[in-house]
Amino acid sequence: xxxxxxxxxxxxxxxxxxxxxxxxxxxxxxxxxxxxxxxxxxxxxxxxxxxxxxxxxxxxxxxxxxxxxxxxxxxxxxx
Amino acid sequence: xxxxxxxxxxxxxxxxxxxxxxxxxxxxxxxxxxxxxxxxxxxxxxxxxxxxxxxxxxxxxxxxxxxxxxxxxxxxxxxxxxxxxxxxxxxxxxxxxxxxxxxxxxxxxxxxxxxxxxxxxxxxxx
Numbered sequence: 046x047x048x049x050x051x052x053x054x055x056x057x058x059x060x061x062x063x064x065x066x067x068x069x070x071x072x073x074x075x076x077x078x079x080x081x082x083x084x085x086x087x088x089x090x091x092x093x094x095x096x097x098x099x100x101x102x103x104x105x106x107x108x109x110x111x112x113x114x115x116x117x118x119x120x121x122x123x124x
Numbered sequence: 125x126x127x128x129x130x131x132x133x134x135x136x137x138x139x140x141x142x143x144x145x146x147x148x149x150x151x152x153x154x155x156x157x158x159x160x161x162x163x164x165x166x167x168x169x170x171x172x173x174x175x176x177x178x179x180x181x182x183x184x185x186x187x188x189x190x191x192x193x194x195x196x197x198x199x200x201x202x203x204x205x206x207x208x209x210x211x212x213x214x215x216x217x218x219x220x221x222x223x224x225x226x227x228x229x230x231x232x233x234x235x236x237x238x239x240x241x242x243x244x245x246x247x248x249x250x
Binding site for chain 1: 194195197207208209210212213216217
């Protein structure tokens with residue numbers, strides 16, 4: 046089943062209020078997604094911790110098999 | 125629950141190798157595009173590293189790394205006992221020079237070899 050990109054985006058935004066999130070389907074298969082996330086919550090965190098926050102937000106969709114891979118690009122927004 | 129014996133082995137490996145890569149396949153023959161990308165970066169850094177092929181015990185190793193590092197996908201690069209990240213993070217840190225800093229080496233001038241043209245990407249999670 047293909048992931049609902051809008052739902053994935055909403056899940057990340059819900060976990061990281063104020064974040065700007067862009068989710069794209071990398072391969073057209075619907076289960077290998079790429080997301081760019083700029084979130085104020087990332088300030089002071091290592092990249093791995095930034096990625097952990099995003100992955101935790103969409104954990105459910107990994108666990109139910111909707112997504113197989115999520116490439117991430119995380120940034121702290123310029124204030 | 126992760127297998128306690130395997131978890132201890134993994135912890136020992138992480139402690140014993142300053143730079144340790146858990147990957148699908150071997151550095152000579154990576155079996156996953158993401159793993160290959162990390163190998164290419166490490167080769168470009170000219171750094172010595174240990175490599176563990178996770179494929180023979182993929183599921184138990186996932187359980188172990190989930191407990192140790194809260195991370196279940198491979199590849200995983202550990203530097204001085206800490207998980208640095210997977211392919212995305214390693215490449216980003218390479219580009220920014222942070223990886224060279226973490227490894228304590230000079231930033232190489234040559235970019236790592238580019239991966240083969242896009243194919244169906246390998247699955248990261250079962």
